[in-house]
Amino acid sequence: VISSKTITRLSLYRRTLNDLLGQGASNVYSHELAQAAGVTAAQVRRDIMTVGYSGSPSHGYEISALVESIGTYLDNPEGDRAALVGVGNLGGALLAFFAGRRPRLSIVAAFDQDPRKVSRVIYGCRSYPMEEMSSVIADKDITVGVITVPTAGAQEVADELVAGGVRGILNFAPVTLRVPTNIYVENIDLTTSLEKVAFYARQGQLERGRVR
Amino acid sequence: VISSKTITRLSLYRRTLNDLLGQGASNVYSHELAQAAGVTAAQVRRDIMTVGYSGSPSHGYEISALVESIGTYLDNPEGDRAALVGVGNLGGALLAFFAGRRPRLSIVAAFDQDPRKVSRVIYGCRSYPMEEMSSVIADKDITVGVITVPTAGAQEVADELVAGGVRGILNFAPVTLRVPTNIYVENIDLTTSLEKVAFYARQGQLERGRVR
């Protein structure tokens, strides 16, 4: 069992390492990666242990090999396909955001109940009416769902996604979804996040640009 | 010092309580609130202790009074004002999303470097050129910044927001921001979140609709 925070850090390391590669670096020490990612060097070493990669005391870690190890650990070699439900402002923005960002993990279908928003291609993603959800999920072997519908419809959409065969959900609706225990749900609660920032801004609380 | 997770849970309780109020309920027990929010009853009782409210063994908690206590604890009585920087797809969607959602915490200014996107009103929010950031932040007493610019410009925007007087930042750019230690940063990393869902979807990992 690997913790959610570890996954987040590994993803962060990978991005930092790719930046370093772009700058022409070939090796990196734990304390350098730690500083760039805003964590401790011991944390970096432990995380790297987790993915099964080893460095050397003299040269630290070889960046390209480490990126590869993280990829082997995090990514599905066959790639993963996601579906987005709710092509409103936020849904559309997410389609634009994810378009072409990670070839191995792309949104391959969008769904909406508004007839004017379906049977179109939005930022490279085809949109379908809600009724076709199950068949499209099966046809395209989609395992991840993104929910960007209003609160009232979120639970129903979650149920349909799960019934269609999705195993994980990224939920932007501010509601606690009820799903079977083998389905993973990650909530991004925009209002709560903004409230939290306002709260700590007022408290003058220290947190820095750290992963939490 | 109050943990970030506690704030998240309190915000979630408040939303659930408001739903219950809307359904005509006046009292609630810790286990009921716990089930709705996806946490344990002991956790709920401890969080309610934190905000300084007390229930009774016979009737549980009075919902309206509890909502008030949470509000006293979380909200600034004078309200908080936020600025958003980067009126692209995501920035525009966030302006729409937050418009009118919480009167006590609203986005009152947007900034963009594109001349075509400034001096307009977008979902009720006025947009300004980047150059006016400091003066607008000061004029409107803005304490919170939201960064929705591309990665390359994010650090510079953070520096300007902080220089202008912002004390907390909600950052959507996938980069670790360097800010003074008294500035709070909350990162929403959309790519990492989607990667995380894909990872656990593959693992068949249990997480349920829980706050983490």
Place this chain on the structure above:
DNA sequence: TAGATTGTTAATCGATTAACAATC
């Protein structure tokens, strides 16, 4: 070698949960 870094365990820290006397 000397010096710095790695891999890895033990110690620490903080958050969550279990438990239960007090209470209604």
Place this chain on the structure above:
DNA sequence: TAGATTGTTAATCGATTAACAATC
């Protein structure tokens, strides 16, 4: 009263950090 729930502490759990022998 009897039964259920609260407030609150102690126990547990898990994650992070410190430390250091092994290594280059």
